Amino acid sequence: MEVLSLNIALIAHDQKKDEMVNFTIAYKHVFEKYELYATGTTGKRIMNETGLHVHRMMSGPLGGDQQIGAMVATGKLDLILFFRDPLTAQPHEPDVSALLRLCDVYGIPLATNIATAELLLAAVEKGYFTWRDTADKYKTKGLDPEED
Numbered sequence: 001m002e003v004l005s006l007n008i009a010l011i012a013h014d015q016k017k018d019e020m021v022n023f024t025i026a027y028k029h030v031f032e033k034y035e036l037y038a039t040g041t042t043g044k045r046i047m048n049e050t051g052l053h054v055h056r057m058m059s060g061p062l063g064g065d066q067q068i069g070a071m072v073a074t075g076k077l078d079l080i081l082f083f084r085d086p087l088t089a090q091p092h093e094p095d096v097s098a099l100l101r102l103c104d105v106y107g108i109p110l111a112t113n114i115a116t117a118e119l120l121l122a123a124v125e126k127g128y129f130t131w132r133d134t135a136d137k138y139k140t141k142g143l144d145p146e147e148d
């Protein structure tokens with residue numbers, strides 16, 4: 001099967017970082033085929049504990065979620081796995097909400113828990129990339145500043 005290029009972002013709040021590391025170990029055979037991006041601390045742990053290469057942004061509370069959001073807005077990400085901690089208040093909650101919102105604006109698949117992440121990765125393994133057509137349609141809705 002042809003392996004398409006995919007840019008995947010991985011983000012986990014502190015209470016979910018162990019889960020994210022275990023998840024990336026379990027699916028290393030999938031993740032190693034694609035370009036990985038992550039917020040600072042999440043990326044560091046994944047790199048150290050799995051050997052996968054990750055392009056690291058700043059730490060989430062220092063702007064990392066916004067950097068990932070900018071990638072969504074400029075069409076540079078195809079899939080986001082964001083293991084959120086729903087039980088702990090985050091100082092940068094507005095940044096988190098903004099990132100989730102941009103995924104909806106641009107039709108980017110977003111898993112906020114491990115169960116959904118598992119389903120999305122199963123689709124990726126099977127080569128179901130049809131969402132990219134939808135995401136492309138969003139991009140052509142006059143949202144591209146180059147078109148103004």
Ligand SMILES: O=C(CO)COP(=O)(O)O
Nearest residue numbers: 039040041042059060061
């Ligand atoms: O806070 C985060 C997401 O909102 C994650 O940031 P870190 O990966 O730097 O911990």
